[in-house]
Amino acid sequence: MKLTQAIILSAAILAGHACLAQEVKEDFKPSILNQPGQEYPQVNSQGYVRFHIKAPTADSVRVSLGLGGRGGTLLTKGDDGFFTGTTEGPMDEGFHYYHLTIDGGVFNDPGTLNFYGSTRWESGVEIPAHDKEFYALKDVPHGNVQQILFPSKSTGSQRRAFVYTPPGYEKDKSKKYPVLYLQHGWGEDETAWSNQGHANLIMDNLIAEGKIKPFIIVMTYGMTNQLKWGHLKEFKIDTFQTVLTDELIPYVDSHFNTIADQSHRAMAGLSMGGMETHAITLNRPDVFSYYALLSGGIYTPEELQGKAKPKLIFISCGSKENPDKINQAADTLKQAGYNVVSYVSENTAHEFLTWRRSLYQLAPLLFR
Amino acid sequence: MKLTQAIILSAAILAGHACLAQEVKEDFKPSILNQPGQEYPQVNSQGYVRFHIKAPTADSVRVSLGLGGRGGTLLTKGDDGFFTGTTEGPMDEGFHYYHLTIDGGVFNDPGTLNFYGSTRWESGVEIPAHDKEFYALKDVPHGNVQQILFPSKSTGSQRRAFVYTPPGYEKDKSKKYPVLYLQHGWGEDETAWSNQGHANLIMDNLIAEGKIKPFIIVMTYGMTNQLKWGHLKEFKIDTFQTVLTDELIPYVDSHFNTIADQSHRAMAGLSMGGMETHAITLNRPDVFSYYALLSGGIYTPEELQGKAKPKLIFISCGSKENPDKINQAADTLKQAGYNVVSYVSENTAHEFLTWRRSLYQLAPLLFR
Numbered sequence: 001m002k003l004t005q006a007i008i009l010s011a012a013i014l015a016g017h018a019c020l021a022q023e024v025k026e027d028f029k030p031s032i033l034n035q036p037g038q039e040y041p042q043v044n045s046q047g048y049v050r051f052h053i054k055a056p057t058a059d060s061v062r063v064s065l066g067l068g069g070r071g072g073t074l075l076t077k078g079d080d081g082f083f084t085g086t087t088e089g090p091m092d093e094g095f096h097y098y099h100l101t102i103d104g105g106v107f108n109d110p111g112t113l114n115f116y117g118s119t120r121w122e123s124g125v126e127i128p129a130h131d132k133e134f135y136a137l138k139d140v141p142h143g144n145v146q147q148i149l150f151p152s153k154s155t156g157s158q159r160r161a162f163v164y165t166p167p168g169y170e171k172d173k174s175k176k177y178p179v180l181y182l183q184h185g186w187g188e189d190e191t192a193w194s195n196q197g198h199a200n201l202i203m204d205n206l207i208a209e210g211k212i213k214p215f216i217i218v219m220t221y222g223m224t225n226q227l228k229w230g231h232l233k234e235f236k237i238d239t240f241q242t243v244l245t246d247e248l249i250p251y252v253d254s255h256f257n258t259i260a261d262q263s264h265r266a267m268a269g270l271s272m273g274g275m276e277t278h279a280i281t282l283n284r285p286d287v288f289s290y291y292a293l294l295s296g297g298i299y300t301p302e303e304l305q306g307k308a309k310p311k312l313i314f315i316s317c318g319s320k321e322n323p324d325k326i327n328q329a330a331d332t333l334k335q336a337g338y339n340v341v342s343y344v345s346e347n348t349a350h351e352f353l354t355w356r357r358s359l360y361q362l363a364p365l366l367f368r
Numbered sequence: 369m370k371l372t373q374a375i376i377l378s379a380a381i382l383a384g385h386a387c388l389a390q391e392v393k394e395d396f397k398p399s400i401l402n403q404p405g406q407e408y409p410q411v412n413s414q415g416y417v418r419f420h421i422k423a424p425t426a427d428s429v430r431v432s433l434g435l436g437g438r439g440g441t442l443l444t445k446g447d448d449g450f451f452t453g454t455t456e457g458p459m460d461e462g463f464h465y466y467h468l469t470i471d472g473g474v475f476n477d478p479g480t481l482n483f484y485g486s487t488r489w490e491s492g493v494e495i496p497a498h499d500k501e502f503y504a505l506k507d508v509p510h511g512n513v514q515q516i517l518f519p520s521k522s523t524g525s526q527r528r529a530f531v532y533t534p535p536g537y538e539k540d541k542s543k544k545y546p547v548l549y550l551q552h553g554w555g556e557d558e559t560a561w562s563n564q565g566h567a568n569l570i571m572d573n574l575i576a577e578g579k580i581k582p583f584i585i586v587m588t589y590g591m592t593n594q595l596k597w598g599h600l601k602e603f604k605i606d607t608f609q610t611v612l613t614d615e616l617i618p619y620v621d622s623h624f625n626t627i628a629d630q631s632h633r634a635m636a637g638l639s640m641g642g643m644e645t646h647a648i649t650l651n652r653p654d655v656f657s658y659y660a661l662l663s664g665g666i667y668t669p670e671e672l673q674g675k676a677k678p679k680l681i682f683i684s685c686g687s688k689e690n691p692d693k694i695n696q697a698a699d700t701l702k703q704a705g706y707n708v709v710s711y712v713s714e715n716t717a718h719e720f721l722t723w724r725r726s727l728y729q730l731a732p733l734l735f736r
Contacts, residue, residue: 035488055473059425081472100475104449105423107468107475114482114489120403121482137526139519144531146514147562151507158505163512170623173541194515255538 024048024086031112031125033095038111047090047127049073051109056081058103065091065098065125072098092320093129094353095196097122115196118187124196129353133205134360135198140208141167145200150251154242159220161248162190163256164200166207166214176257178215178264178367181244181288182359183222183273185296190221196352202360212364218252220244222269222276235272237279244280245287263311266366268292270355282307290314290366294358295321295350298329301336312365313340316358318348341365392416392454399480399493401463406479415458415495417441419477424449426471433459433466433493440466460688461497462721463564465490483564486555492564497721501573502728503566508576509535513568518619522610527588529616530558531624532568534575534582544625546583546632546735549612549656550727551590551641553663558589564720570728580732586620588612590637590644603640605647612648613655631679634734636660638723650675658682658734662726663689663718666697669704680733681708684726686716709733 028042028050040052051063053075061083066072075083097117100107108114114121143166152159166177182199184192193199199217206212224240253260267288269277274296281291282299285308291299292314299313313333317326323344330342343361345354396410396418408420419431421443429451434440443451465485468475476482482489511534520527534545550567552560561567567585574580592608621628635656637645642664649659650667653676659667660682667681681701685694691712698710711729713722 037487053473055471057427058471058473102470102473102475103423103426105421105426105470106478107470108478110474110476110488119405120478137517139526142517142526144514144516146512146533147568148512149505149510158507158510165514170625200515257538 022046022089032128033113033124033126034111035113040111041109041125043125043127047093048087049091049096049125049127050086051075051084052111053083053100053102053109054081055083055102058083060101060103062101063087063098063109064101065096072101091125091127092348092351092353093127094348094351094356096125096127096351098125099123116187116189116191117185117196120187131357135202135356136205137201138205138208140204142204143167143169143200143207143214145194148251148255150248152243152247154247155224155239159243159248160190161218161220161252162194163252164194164203164217164219165256166203166216168214169216169257173257176259178266179252179256179258180215180217180266180268180290180363180366181249182217182219183267183269183276184219185269185271185273186223189223190219193217193219197356197359199359202356203363206360206363213367215363215367216252216256216258218248220248222273235275237276237283240276241280241283245284249287262286262308263289264367266290266292268294268314268359268362269296270294270358271296271350281310285310292316292358292362294355294362298325299333299338300329301333301338304333304336304338309338311339313338314343314358314362314365315340316343316345316354316361318345318350318354320347320349321354390414390457400496401481401492401494402479403481408479409477409493411493411495415461416455417459417464417493417495418454419443419452420479421451421468421470421477422449423451423470426451428469428471430469431455431466431477432469433464440469459493459495460716460719460721461495461500462716462719462724464493464495464719466493467491484555484557484559485553485564488555499725503570503724504573505569506573506576508572510572511535511537511568511575511582513562516619516623518616520611520615522615523592523607527611527616528558529586529588529620530562531620532562532571532585532587533624534571534584536582537584537625541625544627546634547620547624547626548583548585548634548636548658548734549617550585550587551635551637551644552587553637553639553641554591557591558587561585561587565724565727567727570724571731574728574731581735583731583735584620584624584626586616588616590641603643605644605651608644609648609651613652617655630654630676631657632735634658634660636662636682636727636730637664638662638726639664639718649678653678660684660726660730662723662730666693667701667706668697669701669706672701672704672706677706679707681706682711682726682730682733683708684711684713684722684729686713686718686722688715688717689722 028044042050061075063073067089075085109123112123115124149158267277274293289311295317330340333340345357348354396412410418429443431441435457443453477491480491483492635645642661657679663685698708701708713725716722
């Protein structure tokens with residue numbers, strides 16, 4: 001180990017200890033993502049999470065959630081047959097996936113709702129964010145989220161997508177809307193942006209406040225090729241691009257009140273969905289006019305050169321990711337004459353609060 | 369114990385043994401309700417279910433699914449860290465809820481999708497039914513299932529419902545449709561009829577075959593009062609009746625293309641949803657014209673006397689429930705001059721294949 005590495009590690013350990021020294025406030029409340037009537041997991045006002053798992057004759061229960069690099073949170077067995085424990089420090093605000101390891105097997109916490117991530121339905125917990133109002137369920141007019149099943153000849157299947165239609169969509173049947181195609185990340189699916197992302201509530205609230213012109217959002221499954229984590233570079237976009245541009249878009253345009261042209265179509269994606277957005281918008285600049293990568297990489301002027309110029313490029317990430325890269329890419333693209341907006345979500349990492357906030361920032365910029 | 373009881377019990381035990389003597393065919397395949405890429409649980413052509421759960425240092429893994437009264441299926445630990453076991457006999461065709469008990473704690477099988485039942489998200493497994501085609505996902509035009517959020521002043525909440533709109537609903541915007549309000553059972557919620565029941569696929573297939581006139585289905589949460597199993601008699605219908613008749617129906621009629629009158633409105637429910645249907649149709653005969661109880665009790669001529677006459681009463685159950693009660697009630701109602709159809713699902717009990725088949729029988733009789 002080099003000396004500099006040793007110093008950095010020591011600093012990290014000290015930071016950890018400083019964190020442990022914080023007094024944990026005993027104001028824990030059930031997470032809002034618990035199953036009906038379930039008291040645990042609980043979250044306190046500092047962002048600590050407390051778990052409480054019944055397994056009377058188990059030897060070991062570990063929770064995957066915890067501070068980075070510590071292997072999660074090991075629970076302690078009590079006399080009442082419950083394993084209990086609290087994260088060693090506060091978690092970032094927003095949504096977190098996790099699971100339990102019980103005597104060596106992976107299971108979900110029976111207290112929580114499940115969310116599809118890491119190619120499995122995982123437990124989820126929500127740390128109330130200081131800005132949570134923008135994605136809260138409020139007494140405002142609500143749009144609908146509808147499951148559609150569309151035929152896909154290229155894959156020989158009936159495929160599922162979810163379509164957000166804004167409030168009032170049903171009433172004025174002559175009105176037509178632009179469409180945002182919005183992709184999930186690796187290991188997630190077409191349920192992620194509604195369940196974890198609250199995309200529908202973000203839209204309902206923005207529309208109620210008069211901050212955006214209503215548009216439709218379409219969310220479908222992007223991992224059309226099966227692939228394992230660590231093999232992202234082997235991902236070929238062709239299969240999904242065909243489903244999206246040749247099958248889903250024509251289906252949506254023929255079944256919904258859309259403005260069916262390039263200048264009223266946007267594509268955005270988070271993480272691997274950003275990779276997909278990047279590839280498809282560059283392959284098919286005739287299809288979309290607004291491009292957005294949320295923790296999903298950048299564009300360079302070289303890639304874009306000689307193609308139809310997008311009306312907007314939006315790139316974002318959490319402040320705990322690589323914001324310098326995002327900001328530098330935005331500067332470079334601006335200098336090359338592109339309309340670029342970059343956004344950095346404060347105090348968040350590669351996680352859903354970054355992406356909820358990114359959508360909240362992006363939506364008012366679309367279809368102007 | 370009386371002699372007759374002893375004889376019946378012996379017969380039951382012998383029947384059980386005869387069942388065990390059946391040779392188990394080794395043609396097991398992954399259940400169609402498994403999570404993506406998961407090999408277990410598996411089902412064979414006879415309806416046996418095999419489980420395979422990783423928990424290397426656990427002492428005991430039991431599955432709640434198994435033959436009645438035997439306490440489910442106790443799995444056996446192998447050298448590979450997996451617990452494995454097969455149900456002692458074949459399960460009924462169709463859908464079954466289950467969960468695992470691992471060292472005394474209740475968890476879900478990480479191999480399967482989750483379904484809301486017994487007031488928790490449970491594991492599910494599907495035994496392919498000989499008549500499964502009527503609820504299969506086929507290459508036919510598909511209707512949509514949309515989540516709506518409607519305001520409820522009586523409960524001070526924004527409530528969720530799912531609305532099935534038939535194929536073609538979007539295209540002909542002047543066409544108006546009748547509506548079926550369809551309720552889940554105790555411990556389930558508004559997701560049950562789509563997820564476990566495949567109500568949308570049953571409708572899509574019936575419409576594609578020209579067997580029914582298209583209609584809308586609305587499914588919302590009926591356990592508006594919190595109540596525990598065994599306390600059904602304490603259930604008061606008032607809270608849910610207000611949500612349904614004063615809030616949801618007006619919302620649906622103002623947001624969807626419905627024929628908003630009594631003669632184009634039906635109510636049906638399974639199990640506790642049948643209890644709700646029974647109570648609400650009798651309290652508000654001005655609202656619905658078609659009444660259906662699926663494993664959810666009966667009507668008597670005395671209850672109906674002096675009220676607006678329903679166009680149809682449909683009562684059903686599985687052959688392993690109490691079909692005599694259903695058939696006798698139907699005879700009594702017919703003699704009293706009511707238009708009654710009764711239906712008994714062969715070789716099924718109080719479970720979802722009974723209710724899928726009941727909806728398949730009911731749909732062609734509605735709105736004629």
